[in-house]
Amino acid sequence: MDKLTYYLQLIQVIMEYNFREIDRKWQSFWKEHHIYNVDIDRHRPKYYVLDMFPYPSGAGLHVGHPLGYIASDIYSRFKRLQGFNVLHPMGYDAYGLPAEQYAIQTGQHPAITTEKNIARYREQMDKIGFSYDWNREVRTCEPNYYKWTQWAFIQMFNHYYDLRIQKAQPIEKLIHAFEINGTQGVEAACSEEMSFTAKEWSNKSVAEQRDILMNYRIAYKADTMVNWCPTLGTVLANDEVSEGVSIRGGHPVEQRNMSQWSLRVSAYAQRLLDGLAKLAWSDSLKETQKNWIGRSEGAEMQFSIANMDEKMTIFTTRPDTIFGVTFMVLAPESEWVAKLTTDEQQPEVTAYLDATKKKTERERIADKRVSGVFSGAYAVNPANGQNIPIWISDYVLAGYGTGAIMAVPAHDARDYAFAKNFNLPIIPVIEGCDVSHESFDAKEGILTNSGFLNGLNVKEAIAKAKEYIITNQIGRVKINFRLRDAIFSRQRYWGEPFPIYYKDRQPYTLDEAKLPLKLPEVSSYLPTEHGEPPLGRAANWQTEDGFPLELNTMPGFAGSSAYYLRYMDPHNDTVLVSKEADEYWRNVDLYIGGTEHATGHLIYSRFWNKFLFDLGIVCEDEPFQKLINQGMIQGRSNFVYRIKDSNIFVSINLKDAYETTPIHVDVNIVHNDILDIEAFKKWNPEYKTAEFILEDGKYICGWAVEKMSKSMYNVVNPDDIVEKYGADTLRLYEMFLGPLEQSKPWDTNGIDGVHRFLKKLWNLFWKEDTMAVSDETPTLEEWKALHKLLKKVKYDIENFSFNTSVSAFMICVNELTTLKCNKRAILEPLLITLNPFAPHISEELWHRLGHKDDESICNATWLEADEKYLQEDVVTYAISFNGKVRYQLSLPADMPNDKVEITVLESDQAQKWLEGKTPKKVIVVPKKIVNIVI
RNA sequence: GCCCGAAUGGUGGAAUCGGUAGACACGCAGGACUUAAAAUCCUGUGGCCAUUGCGGCUGUGUGGGUUCAAGUCCCACUUCGGGUACCA
Structure with a gap:
């Protein structure tokens, strides 16, 4: 290589867009100068932008993970440039199943794997240039973090939910009420309705009283039907199960009655539903939550049993169809089954119960065949006094309503199928409907065969029936929710230990001063020989006084339910979050994450927050004001x-x-x-x-488009993209791929276009081999190119339309390149506007424009578009005839409509298209289009 | 089954209030530069017809409707994606 060639190549390197060097340089600059650290600042308005923190899996980040993080980072930086004090933290949801399963296989402590994975995640995220304040990092598996998860649990244990004031109250208030009036006048969320007098209460033993209180606590332990997963060896919450298999791993799940900790989420059902109204969430997400909460208005009705004193309660949303009831159905798990089954029917019933029990949840769902058995008992229809048979079938669920239904085969498809199968009578009670082949389920029509309801339409009949139920004291109006209490125990190692010990078999909470209760070491991560959870292996797992500690651990959603609060005040050792921090940061203004958390984390977090709100710990009733679901890659x-x-x-x-x-x-x-x-x-x-x-x-x-997975060999690692093109190209390209909320395949084809754009931008600043930026006054065209961009990008960011803002940048840079613009007055604002999207290259060029060494473009001020540069003197009208555009015509922007009409009609081209005819009508849309109807 | 969302060139997508469909990119084709390649730059690029010029017709999943004007609004349907499910 001769000297000249060498020299030329050297120059090339200096003036070329050297993204590797630029990324490295500014990432360490930001770190050294603590550019992204934030503190409470009362002189500036706050803005809180949150990402759903990741579970650090062994596979590391793939190119889909940063999509939401890049979007939130752009928004954070944008808000910051606008003068907001932006809280933008990141952490790790570090407890979870994969690390534990890996531990079982290898003996490696989950803490070690987790630590390693976190380090990898951090390294990957750092390469993308996020503006996180890492001083505020939280990890759910750290004792100083889970101390507050345990603390919150203790508060839930020590509170109950008062339904009259719709608020959590200290359990002492309930005890006081019991002491004075018994259950009289108490309206509290509970597992089971209770009734006793003050005297009866005071005559009970301490243990009995504690048993009763357990029925009311917000965190409570009770025998409940749970989703038991034999393969995973643990129970699961409803949102962790789909179609009868576990979400993680797809293992079969069965129903079991077990004593488990639960959170009384159902108490908050109405507030969780009402709260949705004021949130800026997508309609589909709100809809998903509404369906999950599943409010249904109806009535509870009592049916007498023939030859028995007790009355059986059922729930129905169609009390108007009471005259169409021809049989009753009990869930196999209902306690009434044992009470009602006659001796004669006993063998058949037992056989049916056994068969049902053997089936897993999945088989029960898959098996669409109608099955059931007659109990031998009869109920009495309270409306007409008729005796109706009581059946048992697994199409009735134990966990919903009262686990018993009145069957109206004429107007319910499931009852209809059952009646047809077992030859039970079908009595239609809606005029004119045909039930010879299928039931008539619609809530419309006029009632017939229905005594006092005859002639009314369904809506009126429902109201009248409810009235009848109340006045005749055969039931009450009731609102039922599908939302279940959250099962909170897991028979696992890698989770938060419960701050609970047992004395005389009664659970007690630890003293708050003893928190955190640290996760102990165990010899193996498997259950013990006696079937106890792994904590059963921990040595000395007891209080100082020798009382045994709880062996279950908390589920994955425990740690993620209040993490957004902890970011506000992450190092505080005395409270979850200080009043000062909470009142400044309040709640999350913008939350970005996947839609898979719609019925899990986003319900639990809202519940947890509302509970803390009731206690006065937090000042906002809802945790996440605006929420964007980024699409799946x-x-x-x-x-x-x-x-x-x-x-x-x-x-x-x-x-x-x-x-x-x-x-x-x-x-x-x-x-x-x-x-x-x-x-x-x-x-x-x-x-x-x-x-x-x-x-x-x-x-x-x-x-082909498939799921991103190792086995398909289609996993793309962001590190590789960053290495090849730089962080800014990755950031821009992820945004350019398409609308944020839309699912789309990752396709590296096309990334060159974005990279080329950055090179073009870079080249605007250079002439031959030197920086060449002039201080001349820009031309009108140059101003216009810039201000068009300023307007567009602001609009786009505010509407999360990042793909179109990237194209706006391309258009602007293309225009400036054509204009050969190298004016500082244009280029500097351009860099500031681009900064949220491409922080590295904008920082580099901004410094090259002569800004001080210790300053950062991140602290610059966002520029607003000035309309005076966007005014057009001349606009192009599209001239159309009968709706078909034929040609364009340039006219002064301020020309009034009638003048436009005359000018257009007089033009030669118009004469040609009119073909001598007189227009019937002319529509002029100012500055856009003229339509001439012939 | 029920609920929600989507469907636009070879590809990703744009069209913000019903007003010029296909912005911006990718890809492709042709050209410039080069010994060559890469990089870069220029031109073209929905389809069909005509290209001797102007151009013309058609076109946003399908069928219908409203309107001077529909990718956009209404009705019916098809396909795909997501959520949810014996919830009484």
């Missing part, structure tokens, strides 16, 4: 086509001539669907000797 797989029984691969457009098998190929050795043949040969020894049939000298791969 799917994988885009590539295929090569191997000719059968050979090691020859044929390019996609030639493959039809052969019999081929598609084989997944690693997307990282494919660029723009063209296979890197050398890399392919090295990729797998099997392909070392592979031969290829090419088209135009290239091997073109097929592709």
Whole structure:
């Protein structure tokens, strides 16, 4: 290489956009200068932007994870430039099943794996240039964090929910009420309705009283039907189960009656529902939560049992159909089954119960066949005094309503199928409906065969029936919720220990001063020989006084329910969050995360927050004001086509001539669907000797959209993208891919366009080999290009339309390139506007413009668009005839409509299209279009 | 079954209040530069017809409707995606 060439190449390096150097330089600058650390500042308005913190899995981040983080980072930086004091923290949801399962397999302590994974996540995130305040990091598995999870649990144990004032109250208030009036006048959320006098209460033993209180505590332990997963060896909450299998791992789940800790989330059902109204969440997410909460208005009705004193209570939303009731159905688990079954029916009932018990939840769902058994007993219809048989069937759920229903086969599809199967009578009570082939389920029509309800429409009949129920004291109006209490125990190791010990078999909470109760070491992460959870292996797992501690641990959602509060005041050792921090930061203004948490975390967090709100710990009733669900990033797989029984691969457009098998190929050795043949040969020894049939000298791969997974070889690592193109290209490209909320496949094709844009931007600042930025006054065209951008980008950021703002930047830079603009007055505002999207290159160029060494563009001021540059003197009208655009016409922007009409009609072109006819009508839309109707 | 969302070139997508469909990119084709490649730059690029010029027709999943004007609003349907489910 001669000297000249060497010199030229050196210059090339200096003036070229060297993203690796720039990324490295500014990432360490931001860190050293604590640019992203925030504190309470009463002189500036706050803004809280939160990402759903990740579970640090062993696989590391793939290119889909940062999508939401980049969006929230852009928004944070934008708000910051606008003068807000922005809280933008990050942490780790560190307790979880995978680390524990890995521990079981390898003996490696989950803490070690977790620590390692966190380090990897952090390294990956750092490379993308996020503006997180890492001083505020939280990890749910750290004692100084889970201390407050345990603390909150103690508060829930020591409170009950008063339904009259719709608020959590100290349990002492309830005890006081019991002492004075018994249950008289008490309206509290509970597992089971109770009734006793003050005298009866005071005659009870301490243990009995504590048992009763357990019925009211917000965190309570009780025998309940739970989702038991034998494979995972633990119980699961409803949101952790879907279609009868566990969400994690897809293992079968069965129903079991077990004594478990639960949180009385159901007490807050109405408030959780009402609270949705004032939240800026998507309609679909609100809808999902509404369905999950599942409010249904109806009535509880008591049915007498023939030859028995007790009355059985059922829940129905259709009390109007009472005259159509022809039988009753009990859930197999109902306590009434044992009470009602006659001796004669006993063998049949027992057989049915056994068969039902054996089936897993999944089998029960899959099995659509109608099954059931007659109990031998009869109930009395309170409306007409008729005796009706009581059946037992698993289509009635023990956990909803009262576990018993009145069956109206004419107007309920399930009752109908049951009645047909067992030949039970079907009595229609709506005029004119045909129930010979199917039930009539619609809530409309006029009542018939229904005594005092005859002639009323369904709506009126429901009201009248409820009235009847109340006046005749055969029941009450009742609102039922689908939302269940959250099962809070897990028979696992890697979770928060409960701050609970047992004395005389009664659970007691630890003294708050003893928190945190640290997770002990265990010899193995498996259950004990006696079937106890892994904590049963911990040595000395007891209080100082020798009382045994709880062996269960808390579920995954425990630690994630209040983490947003802890970020406000992460190092506080005396309270969860100080009054000062809470009253300043209040709640999350913008929350970005996946839609998979709609019925889990987002319900639990809202519940947890409302509870703390009742206690006066937090000042906002709802934790997340605005919420954006970023779409899922799917994988885009590539295929090569191997000719059968050979090691020859044929390019996609030639493959039809052969019999081929598609084989997944690693997307990282494919660029723009063209296979890197050398890399392919090295990729797998099997392909070392592979031969290829090419088209135009290239091997073109097929592709398909699939889930991003290792087995499909379509996982793209953000590190690789950053290494190849730089962090700013990754950030811009992820946004450019499409609308934030839409699911889309990751396709690296196209990333070059974004990278080219950054190079073009870079080149605006250079002439030959030197920085060349002038201080001249910009031309009107240059001003216009800039202010168009300022307006567009602000609008787009506020509407989370980041893909269109990236294209606005491209348009602006293209225009400035055409104009050969190198004016500081244009380029500097451009950099500030671009900063939220591409913080590295904007910081670099901003400094090259001469800003002080210790300053950062992150602290610059956002520029507002000035309309005076956007005014147009001349606008182009589209001239259309009968709705078809024929040509354009430039006219002064301020020309009044009538003048426009005259000018257009007088023009030669218009005469041509009019063909001598007189227009019937002319519509002028100012500054846009003229439509001439002939 | 019920609820929600979506469907636009070869590809990702744009069209903010019913007003010029296809912005911005990718890809592709042609060209410039180069020994060559890469990089870069220029031109073209929904389809069909015509290209000797102007151009013309058609086009946003399907069918209908409202309107001077519909990707956008209404009705019916198809397909795909997501949520949820014996919830009485």
